[in-house]
Amino acid sequence: MANKWYRLDNAAKIFPAVSNSKRSNVFRLSFEMKDEVDPLILQKSLELSIDRFPTLKVKLKKGLFWFYFEHNDNKPMIEEESPNICRMFNYTKDNNGYLFRLSYFGKRIALETFHSLTDGTGALEFLKSIVYNYLKLRDVQFEGEEILTTEIEMNKEEMADFFNVHYNSKLKNTRKEYKSLKYDAPQYEGDWLGVIVGTVDVNDLKGVSKKFGCTITELLASLVIYSCYRRRHIFENKNKPYTMFIPVNLRRFFPSKTLRNFSLYVRTMVDFSKELTFEDIVEIVKADMKDELQKEKLQMRFTANVRTERNFALRLAPVFIKQFAMKIGYNLLADQIHSFSFSNIGFFDLPEPMKKHIDKVVFTTGCSKNTPINLGVISFNGKAAITFSSYLIDRSIQKYFFRFLSNEGLNITIESNELEV
Amino acid sequence: MKKCSKCKVEVNTIRKTCPLCGQFLENPDKEEFTQIYPTYVNEAKKIDLFLRILLFISVTVMATVLLINFLTYDGVSWSLYVVIGVVYAWILWRSTIKSKRNVASRLLVQMIALSLTVYGIEEISNTGNWALDYIIPFICVATTLSIVILIFSKKMLYSDYLFYLLLSIIIGFVPLILYLTQIINVLWPSITAAGVSSITTLGMIIFADRATKDELKRRFHL
Numbered sequence: 001m002a003n004k005w006y007r008l009d010n011a012a013k014i015f016p017a018v019s020n021s022k023r024s025n026v027f028r029l030s031f032e033m034k035d036e037v038d039p040l041i042l043q044k045s046l047e048l049s050i051d052r053f054p055t056l057k058v059k060l061k062k063g064l065f066w067f068y069f070e071h072n073d074n075k076p077m078i079e080e081e082s083p084n085i086c087r088m089f090n091y092t093k094d095n096n097g098y099l100f101r102l103s104y105f106g107k108r109i110a111l112e113t114f115h116s117l118t119d120g121t122g123a124l125e126f127l128k129s130i131v132y133n134y135l136k137l138r139d140v141q142f143e144g145e146e147i148l149t150t151e152i153e154m155n156k157e158e159m160a161d162f163f164n165v166h167y168n169s170k171l172k173n174t175r176k177e178y179k180s181l182k183y184d185a186p187q188y189e190g191d192w193l194g195v196i197v198g199t200v201d202v203n204d205l206k207g208v209s210k211k212f213g214c215t216i217t218e219l220l221a222s223l224v225i226y227s228c229y230r231r232r233h234i235f236e237n238k239n240k241p242y243t244m245f246i247p248v249n250l251r252r253f254f255p256s257k258t259l260r261n262f263s264l265y266v267r268t269m270v271d272f273s274k275e276l277t278f279e280d281i282v283e284i285v286k287a288d289m290k291d292e293l294q295k296e297k298l299q300m301r302f303t304a305n306v307r308t309e310r311n312f313a314l315r316l317a318p319v320f321i322k323q324f325a326m327k328i329g330y331n332l333l334a335d336q337i338h339s340f341s342f343s344n345i346g347f348f349d350l351p352e353p354m355k356k357h358i359d360k361v362v363f364t365t366g367c368s369k370n371t372p373i374n375l376g377v378i379s380f381n382g383k384a385a386i387t388f389s390s391y392l393i394d395r396s397i398q399k400y401f402f403r404f405l406s407n408e409g410l411n412i413t414i415e416s417n418e419l420e421v
Numbered sequence: 422m423k424k425c426s427k428c429k430v431e432v433n434t435i436r437k438t439c440p441l442c443g444q445f446l447e448n449p450d451k452e453e454f455t456q457i458y459p460t461y462v463n464e465a466k467k468i469d470l471f472l473r474i475l476l477f478i479s480v481t482v483m484a485t486v487l488l489i490n491f492l493t494y495d496g497v498s499w500s501l502y503v504v505i506g507v508v509y510a511w512i513l514w515r516s517t518i519k520s521k522r523n524v525a526s527r528l529l530v531q532m533i534a535l536s537l538t539v540y541g542i543e544e545i546s547n548t549g550n551w552a553l554d555y556i557i558p559f560i561c562v563a564t565t566l567s568i569v570i571l572i573f574s575k576k577m578l579y580s581d582y583l584f585y586l587l588l589s590i591i592i593g594f595v596p597l598i599l600y601l602t603q604i605i606n607v608l609w610p611s612i613t614a615a616g617v618s619s620i621t622t623l624g625m626i627i628f629a630d631r632a633t634k635d636e637l638k639r640r641f642h643l
Contacts, residue, residue, distance in 0.1 A: 082459065316643070414430050419440055
């Protein structure tokens, strides 16, 4: 149906305006299979899966007042993996207008998604469905009870913008934003993104977090902050707090089946001018998480975003003026208030017949010039993949991070792409 | 697995040194490793030398003819023809022939560029109203008809082209407005352009009312 179209959801609206080659707003999920990937079968399974995800079968179009997604009649094509990870999308030229790219390299199937389309949860559902179809086409036998999204009927809820559903006009946003500490260190030329993946056993990791009396997310967040703190001379010498953003899946607080963006971040701030131990940082992170992770507070914050979107005068501005305003606003405000972004998708599971064919799953976040190093974590089948993606040539944050864990007795396996380019 | 004794981690890599600290890796079992990520390709931006030479020549030529014309001025601004010609050639090359944009949008750019060019020549040469009277109305007709033919040949592109078709229809009424405000004096070309625009609009309403309405709704949603 060529007439189908969607408004961009509240979070999606910003990305087309502010993306560039050094801020692609692209994230990547990849499955490392046990066998070499067959491109022909992968293409076939993509074609089978895409029809189940109408909100992904779209291209980005420009209207007079807003961007919108329009049904895409073209076929999405797979490609061989590019050496450049999480590279920016060209909305009109890449992959027949699709805003995701599915690629293969050796045993890996990777899905890179532009953040306007969906968040990590939505993209993971899509990739699960593709891999499910892929394995089915490769003659993997599934029992009756094992059903993935592909075989379930579509649900209207999957296409809804839940920021708007849970908008509450009575709430006022009282949270203040602070300028954060920025890096002052050389970066790779162009848009090369250095990626270091460390794989550890989830139970071992849980053991370490128990030792410090916190959750895995809090442990890893504290550890990143501690590693940055130990390497603080690659930061500018200013009296600003180091601020970490941690995206939270709002579906946890507001039950929803939506396959579009429905996440927000919480933040934790640490003052690097003080003397700090790792335990101090854990306490700060725990307190910040407790304070920020409240349903009311989250709702109040995205309500403020939706309120801006609903402002009638703003809606009347032509799209190029909106884009210009968003670009300026983003550079002056949003881009200045965080130093690091740490995204933990958490655990997910798959039916047993699929599990046997998958070695591990990796989640890689994109970076930007102002937040040149980020962390993505995902856990599957007892393994947690901890992935640093970075524009920084300096790798001491990663070094301090993994050395801390190995000193805690964890077995870590490191993989990386080329880091000296 | 290779090992880094300093970081106490295992490394699955074809590298010789630890990705974290740069120490040499130990490979006690003499294992073979395969590449996990594709090899970096240096994509230094291709400098299109040809294009730069062309740009250099264009600017030099324009500056030179302007200067010569200015120094030997005898009441004829002949250098402006050269300038208009060069600028139009650039638009033709960059945004029509080399552009990867949608065909209808390129036609529209061409329509505007061509109209401005002929109007410019008319004004400089002071040879009456031939461009506004005859040429521009027919450029409008040609653009509108071309987009209509494009839409007929590839039905799927209707929604992609509609926006540009609308613009070209609207521009098609401009010559008639110029006639009514007595800026131009010949009626039949401008009435032809307006007629083609009207008939196209009628066709859109009768044959593609639904698709047109939907596309307008999308393009103009608040």
